[in-house]
Amino acid sequence: MDFTEESATAAVVASFDATPDPRLREILTSLTTHLHAFVKETKPSRQEWEHAIEFLTEVGHTCDDTRQEFVLLSDVLGVSMLVETINGTEVGGTEATVLGPFHMTESPSRALGETIDEIGTGTPCTVSGTVTGLDGVPLRDAEVDVWQCNEDGFYDVQQPDTQPAGNGRGVFRTDENGRFHFRTVVPSHYPIPTDGPVGRLLNATNRHPYRPAHIHFIAQAEGYEPVTTHVFVADSPYIDSDAVFAVKKSLITEFVADGDRRHAEFDIVLAKVDQ
């Protein structure tokens, strides 16, 4: 019963046999199996394995209160979006996409029609829509939490010196017809942070770090499953090559020009909580 390339996986899986939590045991069994398959397939040299250990260590050391490099790594490998997709909404409901790392502060409550832009230098834009159930019935008093970057591609938390806290953010409540509407500026595409090991990985693979322009939404109403999603600006650069794979066709929306303003209409459909 020597540890060999053939016996290795069974030996490690067996070591988890006494795990009390069956879900943890299931996850570790699957992890061991797939991780060993990866190692057997790529046959890393000792030096390559050391490089992998160093890379993961640097990813860990890059994480702090305002930076989550492991989420970025999960993002650029399509894993975050895969988890979103697996946990996706019921057919007919608004599709979910990644939360992203910038929902770190509470959005200020704002009245319908108010602006979330406190700067005034970008292209003015109005966004409106209706929140309904799968049956099309409008949901009044639904909460619609939105956040976005400014016209230069930065969120308020990234520019604490030049953007007031809460700029580009707002929590709205739908009216008696399930409608929400607010003013803002057209968001810009932007790069995910590239000054860490994940940025180096993108660079080494000739991948760009950009995300197409989008506004984040979390919509929720009592008795319904909340949805975390984006509305994507249809004519944004990188709409076909989001660095984090988060674009769904159903979320791409025309920001229609109307004089010197633009307007986007984005309806949100929620599924009822399973009884």
Added chain:
Amino acid sequence: MDFTEESATAAVVASFDATPDPRLREILTSLTTHLHAFVKETKPSRQEWEHAIEFLTEVGHTCDDTRQEFVLLSDVLGVSMLVETINGTEVGGTEATVLGPFHMTESPSRALGETIDEIGTGTPCTVSGTVTGLDGVPLRDAEVDVWQCNEDGFYDVQQPDTQPAGNGRGVFRTDENGRFHFRTVVPSHYPIPTDGPVGRLLNATNRHPYRPAHIHFIAQAEGYEPVTTHVFVADSPYIDSDAVFAVKKSLITEFVADGDRRHAEFDIVLAKVDQ
């Protein structure tokens, strides 16, 4: 071309198509494929995925100049040993095993017959052997670097206050007959560090953290492939359940009692460097 559970892996693999280094592309393609297969098989909830991110982040934050928690994680998942096995020595040569995290200081040069134990409280022990090529020819002036924990299971670097630096370590050179011999104390089994996230993982899976007693060796001679290995004490607790899966039958050696001393004979066979 929406990102779906079915299309996800191909989309991410395709994003690495322009990677200039073919080996990096091969590794990332394989990593993406196996990582996605793991996620699709286990279908983690968003909360489980967040826990995974938090766990990896904590593993990273536990790493510092004297602690490598990602190596420990790789160890307890059998991955370190799998990499060793894949990079193993030629048939007939001494089998390799993991380097471990305690070869962090240079071992002092010592004369044949000298002791590596500078304390004198453990069970005295002599270790000797011959370094040969695959053809059995003794290799003179081969370097034999050894390091071990003391009778309480601690390496010198773990007890800087009570063990002199270099205790339990020595670099020897074989004589004209390829022989090495030194004095020491019988090493103890010991736990890998359990005060970090990997220790919590072992605890949550009802796995013990112990390694059976062993002496580390790196043997090298000019023109031959070096080998990194252990000699395991045959009657040690945990000889059948090493927490890091590093035991090979060929490396288990009787530490034979001889009055109040013990003696171990461990020959080392090196393969020639490929011409």
